[in-house]
Amino acid sequence: ETGVTQSPTHLIKTRGQQVTLRCSSQSGHNTVSWYQQALGQGPQFIFQYYREEENGRGNFPPRFSGLQFPNYSSELNVNALELDDSALYLCASSRDRGNTIYFGEGSWLTVV
Amino acid sequence: AQRVTQPEKLLSVFKGAPVELKCNYSYSGSPELFWYVQYSRQRLQLLLRHISRESIKGFTADLNKGETSFHLKKPFAQEEDSAMYYCALLSNFGNEKLTFGTGTRLTIIP
Numbered sequence: 001e002t003g004v005t006q007s008p009t010h011l012i013k014t015r016g017q018q019v020t021l022r023c024s025s026q027s028g029h030n031t032v033s034w035y036q037q038a039l040g041q042g043p044q045f046i047f048q049y050y051r052e053e054e055n056g057r058g059n060f061p062p063r064f065s066g067l068q069f070p071n072y073s074s075e076l077n078v079n080a081l082e083l084d085d086s087a088l089y090l091c092a093s094s095r096d097r098g099n100t101i102y103f104g105e106g107s108w109l110t111v112v
Numbered sequence: 113a114q115r116v117t118q119p120e121k122l123l124s125v126f127k128g129a130p131v132e133l134k135c136n137y138s139y140s141g142s143p144e145l146f147w148y149v150q151y152s153r154q155r156l157q158l159l160l161r162h163i164s165r166e167s168i169k170g171f172t173a174d175l176n177k178g179e180t181s182f183h184l185k186k187p188f189a190q191e192e193d194s195a196m197y198y199c200a201l202l203s204n205f206g207n208e209k210l211t212f213g214t215g216t217r218l219t220i221i222p
Binding site: 003004031033035040041042043044045048050055056058090092094100101102103104105106 | 116118121148154155156157158161198200203207208209210211212213214215
């Protein structure tokens, strides 16, 4: 099985800009979730996609949006970047409910 | 609201000594709990889940609903156990949302 892969691994953006992060889920996985992990904190749930539909959202503003594609890969978009958006963004995938959730290595975003 | 608390940010233990990483949770439903581990320069990976009741790398964790705890234990620490450990709770209302604690960094002293 191929694992969860994310791109880019690191990027730096300026406050007010927009960013797109990408995730290829593990083969056969139809559920993708995104998490934000700030320094010194545990991952925080942003939202989840199941078969291309949003299936739950955490306490994040609407400028955080996402997509899931027919091949189950996914994108996280963040508009109007703020300094506090600087964090590690993790993608996680699983095959239906109740199965093991696998994480990617993450994308480090720095907003300056 | 669901919440996971890991009271220790840092824990240092001598090699060969017992290890216990504490985790307490708050959840209105029937909890499904996990321990995730992140070794240096590696991705977050599942260590164990309470429903499987198995021992992975010598670690065990028992769900105590009375004390709302899911502490991670190992009788004899090894140097390769040094890592960041996260306790997590899975929501069973609709989506598969994991709520994580803030993590405990375990350091095994040789």
